[in-house]
Amino acid sequence: AQKVTQAQTEISVVEKEDVTLDCVYETRDTTYYLFWYKQPPSGELVFLIRRNSFDEQNEISGRYSWNFQKSTSSFNFTITASQVVDSAVYFCALVYGDDKIIFGKGTRLHILP
Amino acid sequence: DTGVSQNPRHKITKRGQNVTFRCDPISEHNRLYWYRQTLGQGPEFLTYFQNEAQLEKSRLLSDRFSAERPKGSFSTLEIQRTEQGDSAMYLCASSLRTLSSEQFFGPGTRLTVL
Numbered sequence: 001a002q003k004v005t006q007a008q009t010e011i012s013v014v015e016k017e018d019v020t021l022d023c024v025y026e027t028r029d030t031t032y033y034l035f036w037y038k039q040p041p042s043g044e045l046v047f048l049i050r051r052n053s054f055d056e057q058n059e060i061s062g063r064y065s066w067n068f069q070k071s072t073s074s075f076n077f078t079i080t081a082s083q084v085v086d087s088a089v090y091f092c093a094l095v096y097g098d099d100k101i102i103f104g105k106g107t108r109l110h111i112l113p
Numbered sequence: 114d115t116g117v118s119q120n121p122r123h124k125i126t127k128r129g130q131n132v133t134f135r136c137d138p139i140s141e142h143n144r145l146y147w148y149r150q151t152l153g154q155g156p157e158f159l160t161y162f163q164n165e166a167q168l169e170k171s172r173l174l175s176d177r178f179s180a181e182r183p184k185g186s187f188s189t190l191e192i193q194r195t196e197q198g199d200s201a202m203y204l205c206a207s208s209l210r211t212l213s214s215e216q217f218f219g220p221g222t223r224l225t226v227l
């Protein structure tokens with residue numbers, strides 16, 4: 001069965017600290033896609049990144065970076081030098097099979113000024 | 114504004130009433146998705162359309178739920194005989210291609226069933 005686990009329900013860090021959000025997935029499919037979305041207090045989910053199962057290259061975009069490791073079925077997300085505007089709920093999602101999607105339960109991130 | 118829009122933003126209804134929500138996707142997107150999100154959970158997939166064709170329905174979508182996308186443009190999600198368990202945020206998203214591509218989400222419709 002497919003599953004996405006975001007074990008960290010809630011994290012609080014002080015502004016400018018680095019923070020890593022964990023995502024562990026389960027699937028038997030060899031072709032799949034992993035996503036991170038951000039849901040700020042306004043409610044609209046915003047796309048952050050997509051990775052396919054054949055591309056294990058890590059990616060950096062500004063203060064954001066992603067570490068994809070198939071060996072541990074993990075797709076972790078790090079925010080460097082966090083800012084108050086990073087406060088949101090972050091969701092990891094898995095797209096698999098014949099166009100199916102499952103989201104994790106999300107991690108609520110509080111950046112304290 | 115060229116993003117995904119949803120109306121109404123909030124709906125309060127009494128148990129047993131019917132409700133209908135509307136989603137207007139980004140105009141060039143042929144894929145439209147409906148999700149349900151309850152407090153502390155991630156979005157749960159309900160159904161999706163490719164143009165006007167409804168291609169997939171989740172087991173979560175009971176017979177009381179129906180969705181349409183006439184002419185492949187806007188979509189409506191109707192819930193008949195609402196129950197308190199239907200209280201949730203209903204999210205709509207659209208994309209250019211399949212689920213493997215980026216989805217653009219609307220602000221959601223929050224349904225409260227009393």
